[in-house]
Amino acid sequence: MENINSVVLLKKAIINLEQKKLEQARLIRQQFNTIKENLKPVNIIRNTLDEVRSSSKIRSNIFGALIGFSAGYFTKKVVIGKTGNPFRRLLGNLIQLGVTAVVAKKPDLLQTIGQTIFKRVFTKRNSFEPYHYN
Secondary structure: OOOOHHHHHHHHHHHHHHHHHHHHHHHHHHHHHHHHHHHHHHHHHHHHHHHHHHHHHHHHHHHHHHHHHHHHHHHHHOOOOOOOOOOHHHHHHHHHHHHHHHHOOHHHHHHHHOOOOOOOOOOOOOOOOOOOOO
């Protein structure tokens, strides 16, 4: 900053500093309102959901966890069923935990197996086509 030698230059410098102060105060109020708006619970949830929708990695992790949990739960129901025996319930919970962990870590493997089974079950074979023996 340069030295001020006259009253006129001093008044101009004061006016410039006051304008700068007003502009900075306006920017601070604007930033405060933006932060206040972003911290509302509704906006936090909305921003989180937008981030989940836009990120394929998060979606695949959620999908894998959901598939893993479902597979574990249904495996437990199929293997153990309804029982009052505490040992069988413990065994069922361990089976569910194991299946959930394996499937959640490798959801692509389960998807590939499911697609293969689906194709084999629902693909029609042409009964008129002769078999070829080599």
